[in-house]
Amino acid sequence: MLADGNQWHEEFGTAGLPPAAEAGFVVGLACQCQERANMARSDRGTVGDDQAVAEIIRATERERLRALVAADVARARQLHADDFQLINPLGGALSKEQYLGGIESGQIHYLFWEPGAIDVRLYGAIGVIRYQSQLEIIVLGRHIPRQQYWHTDLYERRDGQWLVVWSHATGIQESPG
Numbered sequence: 001m002l003a004d005g006n007q008w009h010e011e012f013g014t015a016g017l018p019p020a021a022e023a024g025f026v027v028g029l030a031c032q033c034q035e036r037a038n039m040a041r042s043d044r045g046t047v048g049d050d051q052a053v054a055e056i057i058r059a060t061e062r063e064r065l066r067a068l069v070a071a072d073v074a075r076a077r078q079l080h081a082d083d084f085q086l087i088n089p090l091g092g093a094l095s096k097e098q099y100l101g102g103i104e105s106g107q108i109h110y111l112f113w114e115p116g117a118i119d120v121r122l123y124g125a126i127g128v129i130r131y132q133s134q135l136e137i138i139v140l141g142r143h144i145p146r147q148q149y150w151h152t153d154l155y156e157r158r159d160g161q162w163l164v165v166w167s168h169a170t171g172i173q174e175s176p177g
Helices: 005-012 019-044 046-068 073-079 096-105
Strands: 078-086 093-095 107-116 119-123 126-139 141-156 161-170
Touching: 005 093, 019 073, 046 073, 046 107, 046 126, 046 141, 046 161, 073 096, 073 126, 078 096, 093 096, 096 107
Parallel strands: 078 161
Antiparallel strands: 078 093, 107 126, 119 126, 126 141, 141 161
8 A cells, every 4th residue: 555645656657647637547547457356256267166177177187197107198198288398306307298208118107106185276277286196106217116296287278178287296305313
């Protein structure tokens, strides 16, 4: 909140405007704010709609994980956006083709991937998920035993389908003691 009229004029550049013009500016600004609020509400929908969308995203993520563990690359391609990028626990970045190509060739072989509860945040046509999982994998012939990971993924609704666009995994280190 602005403390006085001088701060108002400085913030919005209305100094020197006749009172009627300044009033018109304020009404226009209020209308823009209300329009943006209405757009945000209509984009998000109702709470019930949000819960249904969150469940669709959770189900899509679980289906994606099943496809990756089964090395069903054809199905996995349908669930990943063309501009998908994975940041793996070592900090390496893989494109969709690098990641799914690695699974297809056997360089990346998931032995086990079980997600815990999946939290979802919705922002219009974007959904962000976060969850912990138990994961066991073989990468380039190196067996990485089952351990816990954090996952944060960004989904976008494109042409009516939720697709994963970004994925980031971080290993959870057991605390000593």
